Amino acid sequence: MTHFYVPPGLTATEDAAIGRVANLKSFESTDNNAVEVDGIRFETLVPEREFIIPTKENTKTTVQFGIRVTNLSEILYRFKFFGLMPELQDAKGRVIERYWGINATKTPQETDFILAMPGENLTFFVEGELYCYEDKFELRGYESSGGVWTFRTLNPGRYRVRFTYENQNAMRKIPYGGTVEGLWTGKASTPWEEFRLVY
Secondary structure, rough: OOEEOOOOOHHHHHHHOOOHHHHHEEEEEOHEEEHEEOOEEEEOOOOOOOOEOOOOOEEEEEEEEEEEEEOOOOOEEEEEEEOOOEEEEOOOEEEEEEEEEOOOOOOOOHHEEEOOOOOOEEEEEEEEHHHHEEEOOOOOOOOOOEEEEEEEEOOOOOEEEOOEEEOOOOOOEEHHHHEEEEEOOOOEEEEOOEEEEEE
């Protein structure tokens, strides 16, 4: 069973940065785009492999990447996608610096800790905007804690994307004195998946 996660209570801008269920596509798992850590399978999802670079200022191209987490264990686990951001690599294998700034401060709520029963999977999508700025191309997006991530000075060509999921505590305090238990603990980086930026 697949669960698509769309965080509640987003602003219009933030909502545009998170994949909407109605626009999600089906994906087939392969050994090339997945890694398994302690009974949990992590996959990189790239719905579209080619994105058009805007050639004029104030024009944008939506870019969408995702992660799918499958619980292959016999234990019920919760997963937190709060604050998750993509990582980029160029065609030569060099990691591209990701800039990050914050214009608001938000903390995870109980609804941000999603339960995966044994055999179930969760799919989370992050949307970015590829845009032209002073004859340069940048990719930016919003993450759920209120931050904005940016990859600057991109060029036409091949790139690769992945996510790193990390959580070190099986229990997490939430606002108003509550706690959430049963979180999966560990760290996993999904395999790099390729996409292209073209005119």
